[in-house]
Amino acid sequence: MADFSHIVQFFFSGLTSGSMYALIAVSLVIVYKVSLLICFAQGEFFVIGALTMVTLVSKGLPMPLAFVLSILISTVLGALVQRLLIKPIQNAGVGNLIVMTIAISLALRGAALLIWGKESHILKPFSSGAPIPVLGATLQPQVLWIIGITIVVLGMIWLFFEKTKLGIAMRACAENRLGASLMGISTDKAALLAWAWGSGIGALAGMAVAPLLFMQYGSGVMPMVKGFIAVSIGGLSSIVGSVVAGLLLGTVEAYTIGLISSKFSDTIVFSLLMVVLIFKPSGLFGKG
Amino acid sequence: MKLLKQFWWIFPLAFIALYPVTLAGGSPYWSGLLIFVGIYVILAVGLDLLMGYTGQISVGHAAYFAIGAYTSGILTAKYGFSPLGAMVIGMVLTGVVAWALGRPVLALKEYYLAMATLAFNEIVVTLIIGLEWLTGGASGLRDIPSFSIFGLVLSNHVHYYYFVWAIVVIVIACSLAVVRSPFGRTLVAIHSDEIAARAFGVDTAKYKTRIFVLASVFASMAGSLFTHYMGFLAPDDFGVLTSINVLVMLFLGGIGTIYGPILGAFFMKLLPELTYQIHDYELLLSGLILIVVLVFMPRGLFGIFTTIWEKMFSKADK
Amino acid sequence: MTDTRDAILSVQNVTKTFEGIHALEDVSFDVRPGHIKALIGPNGAGKTTLLNAINGIMPPDRGHILFLGSDVVGNSADKVAGLGLSRTFQLIRMFTINNATVLDNVLLGAHLQFKPTLFESIFRRRKVNKAEKEARDKAMELLRFVGLENAADATPGSLPFGNQRLVELARALMTDPKMLLLDEPASGLNDTEVEGFTELLLSIRQKGITILLVEHNMKLVMNIADDIVVLDFGKKLAEGTPQAICANPQVIEAYLGTTLTECRFEP
Numbered sequence: 001m002a003d004f005s006h007i008v009q010f011f012f013s014g015l016t017s018g019s020m021y022a023l024i025a026v027s028l029v030i031v032y033k034v035s036l037l038i039c040f041a042q043g044e045f046f047v048i049g050a051l052t053m054v055t056l057v058s059k060g061l062p063m064p065l066a067f068v069l070s071i072l073i074s075t076v077l078g079a080l081v082q083r084l085l086i087k088p089i090q091n092a093g094v095g096n097l098i099v100m101t102i103a104i105s106l107a108l109r110g111a112a113l114l115i116w117g118k119e120s121h122i123l124k125p126f127s128s129g130a131p132i133p134v135l136g137a138t139l140q141p142q143v144l145w146i147i148g149i150t151i152v153v154l155g156m157i158w159l160f161f162e163k164t165k166l167g168i169a170m171r172a173c174a175e176n177r178l179g180a181s182l183m184g185i186s187t188d189k190a191a192l193l194a195w196a197w198g199s200g201i202g203a204l205a206g207m208a209v210a211p212l213l214f215m216q217y218g219s220g221v222m223p224m225v226k227g228f229i230a231v232s233i234g235g236l237s238s239i240v241g242s243v244v245a246g247l248l249l250g251t252v253e254a255y256t257i258g259l260i261s262s263k264f265s266d267t268i269v270f271s272l273l274m275v276v277l278i279f280k281p282s283g284l285f286g287k288g
Numbered sequence: 289m290k291l292l293k294q295f296w297w298i299f300p301l302a303f304i305a306l307y308p309v310t311l312a313g314g315s316p317y318w319s320g321l322l323i324f325v326g327i328y329v330i331l332a333v334g335l336d337l338l339m340g341y342t343g344q345i346s347v348g349h350a351a352y353f354a355i356g357a358y359t360s361g362i363l364t365a366k367y368g369f370s371p372l373g374a375m376v377i378g379m380v381l382t383g384v385v386a387w388a389l390g391r392p393v394l395a396l397k398e399y400y401l402a403m404a405t406l407a408f409n410e411i412v413v414t415l416i417i418g419l420e421w422l423t424g425g426a427s428g429l430r431d432i433p434s435f436s437i438f439g440l441v442l443s444n445h446v447h448y449y450y451f452v453w454a455i456v457v458i459v460i461a462c463s464l465a466v467v468r469s470p471f472g473r474t475l476v477a478i479h480s481d482e483i484a485a486r487a488f489g490v491d492t493a494k495y496k497t498r499i500f501v502l503a504s505v506f507a508s509m510a511g512s513l514f515t516h517y518m519g520f521l522a523p524d525d526f527g528v529l530t531s532i533n534v535l536v537m538l539f540l541g542g543i544g545t546i547y548g549p550i551l552g553a554f555f556m557k558l559l560p561e562l563t564y565q566i567h568d569y570e571l572l573l574s575g576l577i578l579i580v581v582l583v584f585m586p587r588g589l590f591g592i593f594t595t596i597w598e599k600m601f602s603k604a605d606k
Numbered sequence: 607m608t609d610t611r612d613a614i615l616s617v618q619n620v621t622k623t624f625e626g627i628h629a630l631e632d633v634s635f636d637v638r639p640g641h642i643k644a645l646i647g648p649n650g651a652g653k654t655t656l657l658n659a660i661n662g663i664m665p666p667d668r669g670h671i672l673f674l675g676s677d678v679v680g681n682s683a684d685k686v687a688g689l690g691l692s693r694t695f696q697l698i699r700m701f702t703i704n705n706a707t708v709l710d711n712v713l714l715g716a717h718l719q720f721k722p723t724l725f726e727s728i729f730r731r732r733k734v735n736k737a738e739k740e741a742r743d744k745a746m747e748l749l750r751f752v753g754l755e756n757a758a759d760a761t762p763g764s765l766p767f768g769n770q771r772l773v774e775l776a777r778a779l780m781t782d783p784k785m786l787l788l789d790e791p792a793s794g795l796n797d798t799e800v801e802g803f804t805e806l807l808l809s810i811r812q813k814g815i816t817i818l819l820v821e822h823n824m825k826l827v828m829n830i831a832d833d834i835v836v837l838d839f840g841k842k843l844a845e846g847t848p849q850a851i852c853a854n855p856q857v858i859e860a861y862l863g864t865t866l867t868e869c870r871f872e873p
Contacts (some may be wrong), residue, residue: 038399088583095345096582099539102347102532103578110572175294221528225410228403236399265420270407270414277404278392343703378775462728469734470713470720470741477701477714483663484699488781489687489718498724544704 005136010258011135015284016143017226018250020045023205024227025242026157027198029215033237034173034194037086040145040226042202043220044108049074050210051112054121063126067083070207071200075180078199082185082192094266097179105224110216120214124209141149146208170194219257226253293601304453307546308446316445323449323517325557326456327510332537332549333463334506338534340544341467341584342499343479344394348404348409349534350505354506354526355382358416361429371435381510382500390497409528416523417521428522435516442516452513463546472603475499485567542588551589613672613732614639614785614816615626615660620669622655622840629655631840637785644806648860649835653820654696656837657787660818661693662686676781688718691782694774696790696820697760700762708765708773708797709758716741731740748776750807757823775806785816792823800826826853836860 024042031039051072056066082106089096126145132137160167173190206220213219230249234241239272256266308319335349359378363369369377393404416423430470434443435451442448466472477485478492515521524604537556542548560570581588610615622630630652637643645653657700658664660671662683670677678686701711720737727734749755752772754765762770771791778786791831792800800823807830811817818863821827827848834851838842844851851857 028597048310083381085583087580092582092586096586098345098399098402099535099578100582102535102581103575105575106536107572107575107579110569110575113568113571140434192483225406229407229494232400232403267411267414267418270410273407274393274411277396281444341704465728465731466724470722470738471718471727473706473710473713474717476703476706476710480701480703480706481699483683484695484701485681485714487661487663487687487693487695488714488777489684490714491684492684502724562750 003136006258008135009137012137012139012143013258014251015247016146016209016250018188019146020205020209020223020248021226021230021250022246023150023153023201023208024223024232026154026239027201027205028227028231029237029239029242030157030201031194031198032231034170035082035086035191036092037097038236039104039195039198039229040043040098040224041105041108043201043222043224044105044112045074045078045202045220046206047112047215047217048077048108048206049214049219050123050206050215050219051116051121051221052203053207054123054212054215055116057273058201060240063124067126073186074155075196075200079192079196080197083106085106086195087188089117098148103214105276109217110284118219120216121210122214125211129217132176139241140161140212142208144213146212146288148207149204153204157197160168166193229269229276232273233287243248302565303458304457309561312539319445320517321557321561323452323513325553325555326452327514327552328447328527328534328537328557329456329515329550330459330506330510331534332380332541332553333459333529334503334510335538335544336543336546336549337463337466337475337499338503339538340546340548340588341472341479342475342496344496345398345402346405346503346531347535348405348407348528348531349408349503350526350528350530351405352382352386352504352507353511353514354384354416354523354531356424356511357515357521357526358447358511359434361521364516365429365432371433371436371512372437375509378512379508380504383505384506385495390500391493394496395493406531409526413523413527416526424521426523428520430520432515432519432521433520437514438448441460448517452517453599455509455513459509460477460546460550466499466550467546471495478536502508533574535599536574540579540588542578542590545588545590548588551593553560557587557590610849612639615818616670616672616673617656617660620659620671620672621665622659622666624662628840630659631835631841633669633842635835635845637816637818638832639816639849640814641832642809642811642819642830644831644834645820645837646824646827646834646841647820651837652840653837654789656699656755656842657789657818657820660686661691661787664792671679674803677708688782690782690784691780691787692785693776693779693787694771694789694795696792697734697769698762698770698774700717701771702761702763703732705761707741707759708749708754711762711773712745712748712777712780713741716778718742719783745776745780746780747872749773751779751809752776768796771795772803772806777808779815783815783817786810788819788821789815790820792821792826793800795823804830 053070099208125142131139170190230246356378360374363374537552541552615637620633659666835845
């Protein structure tokens with residue numbers, strides 16, 4: 001039977017993966033709100049951000065510089081993908097767009113395989129330090145980084161979309177395409193920015209958890225899918241909902257793995273997704 | 289020229305019939321390759337009925353491939369069932385599952401439908417890995433016997449080749465019959481505009497479910513054929529990546545044409561042969577191919593063929 | 607007022623609210639069999655919402671809709687179609703995937719008469735082919751009726767707007783309906799086309815098919831309607847013969863104000 005320290009340990013695992021899912025979910029929602037697309041390739045930005053940072057650090061760059069550069073590279077990559085691959089077929093119908101994002105995910109993953117091979121790569125934690133004992137469980141310092149980064153990202157999102165002209169215009173774009181062009185932003189530019197945001201946040205999530213996970217070219221698939229599960233539960237157009245759902249999902253998953261079964265935790269999580277999709281597809285917070 | 293237009297299908301059929309004794313020269317490697325192609329043709333054609341004609345996106349078609357494959361594998365290797373019987377049981381089981389899932393899942397739209405199909409694929413794979421005592425788990429299921437029909441064992445690869453392709457031809461013929469009939473027209477109507485279709489009396493949920501069951505049963509058959517050829521099964525072959533590979537074949541060949549997916553399956557399975565050790569490039573290549581198709585040739589290879597074909601015939605008519 | 611028992615369609619106290627706005631508020635009227643009833647009103651008055659409620663695409667929140675005596679509220683659109691109600695759409699809804707032709711579109715109307723199963727489509731080809739031939743003959747007949755028999759193999763998108771509306775009409779007639787709901791079928795037609803269209807509607811009425819017609823083209827309405835219902839902001843403003851409607855001061859104020867000329871017509 002699990003004792004209290006285990007309960008606490010599971011909580012920390014849940015917080016870690018939950019933050020990861022929350023960030024990915026938020027990046028999916030931002031892209032969706034502005035360009036009405038769910039990007040299946042989001043998991044690849046997650047991986048590419050992390051592996052880029054690994055490479056840069058291994059080449060001798062100081063961590064903060066590698067951190068910033070990796071975000072930049074991923075953001076630019078996301079913007080390029082939107083401009084070169086999404087924009088040309090944006091009127092092609094939802095089915096084709098879904099398949100295009102799947103194609104992009106394949107291509108990016110294939111490229112990652114060629115660049116970084118099949119091996120797993122480990123990133124050094126952002127700060128050196130011994131694991132912190134808390135209530136009988138151990139807390140890796142990196143987890144604090146993850147939580148901190150998540151909070152900062154959410155804060156930046158709030159600031160940008162609520163307080164800056166550009167951000168407010170982008171939100172208007174999401175609500176009403178005609179209105180947005182009157183507010184000084186073209187739908188094209190808004191979509192580009194949304195993808196940049198999305199890939200940047202996705203990469204951040206990857207970089208933040210990289211010290212705790214073994215990252216390899218295919219490590220982005222599951223986080224992306226779980227991020228989507230969070231979005232489905234939280235509501236496709238609700239940032240707050242996705243964050244809450246992501247944290248909830250991570251926590252539920254951690255406790256399921258720890259207390260019930262680690263073999264079938266994914267089965268349970270995916271079944272939960274199907275149940276939510278069938279019975280309340282707009283999510284717990286979303287509109288109908 | 290008119291004769292050519294009407295009976296063009298004799299050529300591919302002759303090719304299939306003569307291939308093992310001519311080009312393949314009796315080599316098990318080359319017959320094996322075309323056996324794989326045949327299995328994927330069944331998968332792709334089934335998916336085309338569902339996605340190309342009825343417009344229901346599925347990113348988890350491999351789930352039904354898996355159910356058929358593992359049912360056949362488990363029943364024959366562990367319980368001594370006859371392969372034919374096991375295959376039929378697999379088809380029935382898959383059909384029931386698809387029928388039960390059909391109504392709630394197919395009521396979903398676009399992204400939600402895509403995610404639901406993906407989720408079910410993952411559920412099936414995680415169950416295969418988790419239920420080790422039944423499926424052999426991640427290490428796989430072994431010692432699966434060759435296919436046999438009422439005692440006649442098809443262990444010879446050429447015999448099995450003909451058996452597989454006989455089924456492939458039947459699947460293609462059935463699919464063509466469906467899409468060229470009023471049923472097919474109804475599917476296209478549902479794809480184009482579901483609300484309008486309903487306004488003319490179409491019970492769209494019923495039609496979507498039925499074609500879904502058909503596509504899934506085809507996939508199950510393909511799974512059984514796969515099982516008895518391989519002799520062993522591993523869960524890796526049945527994940528979302530496989531589903532996506534079938535999707536790539538579908539789009540590359542030309543979605544919504546039945547013939548397109550056949551071309552797509554040939555191309556995608558034979559491509560690695562032409563490019564030798566480019567195994568590591570496969571992932572990138574599939575993605576790039578799909579991107580190119582979506583941007584530059586949405587009608588796929590078959591679309592290009594028909595354009596050339598029509599140009600040829602309009603020149604001949606002059 | 608019509609005795610409801612004689613009516614082929616009886617709309618009773620139908621109400622539909624969207625996010626606080628009353629799209630339809632307590633609308634009631636009857637349509638007598640074999641009549642042409644026009645439903646007019648300014649844009650946004652709720653006319654299409656009403657048609658969607660009648661044929662089951664979007665049921666009302668309150669009220670009853672009796673078609674041939676039984677309440678169809680809550681029936682899905684395909685069930686309502688099965689009872690004999692067919693329609694055209696304001697924003698044309700053609701089937702276009704896989705290069706569907708005009709004939710393919712009209713042929714869908716045969717679905718109600720012959721619903722082949724998967725099994726039949728594969729194994730009972732002769733039965734299917736026979737039914738298909740009959741359907742094709744009927745579809746060509748209808749295309750001849752609307753004057754588009756030469757367009758049978760064209761794709762709907764390649765036809766001018768007015769002709770697409772005629773294809774919609776042919777498709778609606780294919781189901782052998784007892785009643786037609788037409789949503790702005792003359793919009794986009796020029797005067798000559800409207801005249802031809804008027805003839806078509808009169809022929810349809812002669813066949814005994816009842817018509818509920820939503821229209822903005824007042825000339826067409828005045829020429830052809832047996833009686834008219836006027837909607838404004840979701841409420842029924844007036845109901846009566848064309849003469850009565852033209853004389854109604856509320857209607858003139860709300861709607862006909864600028865189109866008073868159409869009211870000067872020969873009885």
